[in-house]
Amino acid sequence: METKDLLDGTFFSHFERQQPSPPSVIVIGGGISGIAAARALCNASFKVILLESRDRLGGRIHTDYSFGCPVDMGASWLHGACNENSLAPLIRCLGLPLYRTSGDNSVLYDHDLESYVLFDMDGYQVPQRLVIEVGDTFKKILEETEKVRDEHNEDMSVLEAISIVLEQNPDLRQHGLAHEVLQWYICRMEAWFAADADMISLKNWDQEQVLSGGHGLMVQGYYPVIQALSKDIDIRLNHRVKQISNWGNGVMLTVEDGRSFVADAAIITVPLGVLKANLIEFKPKLPGWKIDAISDLGVGNENKIALRFDTAFWPNVEFLGIVAPTSYACGYFLNLHKATGQPVLVYMAAGRFAYDIEKLSDKAAADFVMLQLRKMFADATEPIQYLVSRWGTDPDSLGSYSNDLVGKSPDLYEKLQAPVGNLFFGGEAASMDHAGSVHGAYSAGVLAAEDCRKHLLEQFGNFELLQLASSRDETIETMVPLQISRM
Numbered sequence: 001m002e003t004k005d006l007l008d009g010t011f012f013s014h015f016e017r018q019q020p021s022p023p024s025v026i027v028i029g030g031g032i033s034g035i036a037a038a039r040a041l042c043n044a045s046f047k048v049i050l051l052e053s054r055d056r057l058g059g060r061i062h063t064d065y066s067f068g069c070p071v072d073m074g075a076s077w078l079h080g081a082c083n084e085n086s087l088a089p090l091i092r093c094l095g096l097p098l099y100r101t102s103g104d105n106s107v108l109y110d111h112d113l114e115s116y117v118l119f120d121m122d123g124y125q126v127p128q129r130l131v132i133e134v135g136d137t138f139k140k141i142l143e144e145t146e147k148v149r150d151e152h153n154e155d156m157s158v159l160e161a162i163s164i165v166l167e168q169n170p171d172l173r174q175h176g177l178a179h180e181v182l183q184w185y186i187c188r189m190e191a192w193f194a195a196d197a198d199m200i201s202l203k204n205w206d207q208e209q210v211l212s213g214g215h216g217l218m219v220q221g222y223y224p225v226i227q228a229l230s231k232d233i234d235i236r237l238n239h240r241v242k243q244i245s246n247w248g249n250g251v252m253l254t255v256e257d258g259r260s261f262v263a264d265a266a267i268i269t270v271p272l273g274v275l276k277a278n279l280i281e282f283k284p285k286l287p288g289w290k291i292d293a294i295s296d297l298g299v300g301n302e303n304k305i306a307l308r309f310d311t312a313f314w315p316n317v318e319f320l321g322i323v324a325p326t327s328y329a330c331g332y333f334l335n336l337h338k339a340t341g342q343p344v345l346v347y348m349a350a351g352r353f354a355y356d357i358e359k360l361s362d363k364a365a366a367d368f369v370m371l372q373l374r375k376m377f378a379d380a381t382e383p384i385q386y387l388v389s390r391w392g393t394d395p396d397s398l399g400s401y402s403n404d405l406v407g408k409s410p411d412l413y414e415k416l417q418a419p420v421g422n423l424f425f426g427g428e429a430a431s432m433d434h435a436g437s438v439h440g441a442y443s444a445g446v447l448a449a450e451d452c453r454k455h456l457l458e459q460f461g462n463f464e465l466l467q468l469a470s471s472r473d474e475t476i477e478t479m480v481p482l483q484i485s486r487m
Contacts, residue, residue, distance in 0.1 A: 023456040029269035031059025033426040036445030053240035063221030070221030080211025097483040098216030099339035115318040134181040159197035180323035187330035194300025196351040204404035269426035273398025293415035299399030301354040301392035307383040401436040402429035
């Protein structure tokens with residue numbers, strides 16, 4: 001499928017070839033969506049090449065092993081630790097353990113209030129009774145925003161709706177330390193969307209179909225899933241696609257160094273941020289409805305600063321938090337020692353704060369986080385190692401995951417997923433039900449592969465191959481239960 005397949009500048013489709021051969025597909029992007037698409041097509045006996053711009057697989061899944069233990073600097077949770085999750089069969093088959101950090105319908109989403117400690121800016125522990133009371137108030141505030149949504153035809157931000165609710169319901173207003181705890185709850189909500197509350201759509205924020213089973217942390221990291229799915233696939237790392245030329249019966253892709261690849265179809269799974277930045281040129285241009293979908297979907301940003309210590313000097317709880325007068329100033333540490341036994345804390349920053357973190361050097365970011373930690377524990381020791389993610393400015397991601405912007409159409413995910421000729425689209429932002437999640441990205445890749453397969457088989461009229469492709473679909477034993485713990 002490289003340029004040697006071009007003869008005198010002419011692309012030969014399968015209609016023109018003397019000898020029948022399997023349809024060829026190029027998958028762009030080596031995240032879990034692209035790997036899932038390539039895996040499905042390889043299993044169906046298609047000729048597949050996967051082009052990845054980075055020097056590694058996984059995309060926004062990035063399990064770092066430099067601490068001597070796995071630390072996910074990108075995606076780290078299975079959102080919906082249940083059999084209905086599309087990734088559950090593979091996780092079961094690989095024997096990968098999960099550590100459940102929340103049950104269903106947790107206001108904190110990734111975490112509930114089963115194992116935590118919060119502190120104020122002066123280092124005093126916040127009474128747990130107050131945290132629970134303010135949490136109940138936050139639930140009531142969110143319920144009241146539904147009335148605001150019903151009363152207004154025009155969309156607005158969640159933050160604006162909360163302001164209206166507090167104006168109309170003075171009894172829900174919080175003061176002093178309780179106000180700071182409320183800001184912390186808003187901070188956690190912002191972390192779920194990787195965006196500030198003034199950017200989150202009131203009409204769409206609660207429309208996501210969240211699977212049951214709560215949220216499970218991947219104890220050994222996500223890389224074993226990437227490794228298993230990518231086995232025996234023809235993968236080309238350091239291949240950044242710059243141009244996609246779409247013909248009626250084929251595509252030609254040009255990478256950064258000028259080389260070209262040709263195939264019958266392509267599956268595009270690059271992050272939405274890359275599409276929004278127009279880093280790939282489409283010839284001819286994509287149709288207006290596709291361009292609008294790319295433009296109108298939001299991309300959030302969430303970063304992690306991971307700190308490894310000699311020993312764990314903090315309480316044996318799942319997370320540590322700092323409450324503050326604004327959600328921007330609130331803080332949150334994931335305690336990996338609780339889930340994995342390793343003396344590692346991971347500080348989480350979302351929205352504008354995540355972009356501000358990226359303006360700092362790695363050392364300055366780690367120093368800032370240590371200032372936050374020392375507000376909680378004055379005798380905190382220096383970390384022996386640290387890691388800093390930069391998803392917002394990374395040219396291969398330009399953001400963490402998609403979200404709904406204020407005033408935009410709710411069908412944008414469906415439009416982003418829709419094919420254009422023999423171009424098919426995957427990635428988490430192309431998941432119509434579970435955008436922003438790993439299993440959503442995985443399912444979108446499988447769906448793109450299936451749509452591509454049907455399109456090419458219909459185009460070539462190769463029913464023999466259709467039967468072969470159907471018979472080669474692999475199934476994974478589902479009788480093994482998920483390994484879920486909570487210590």
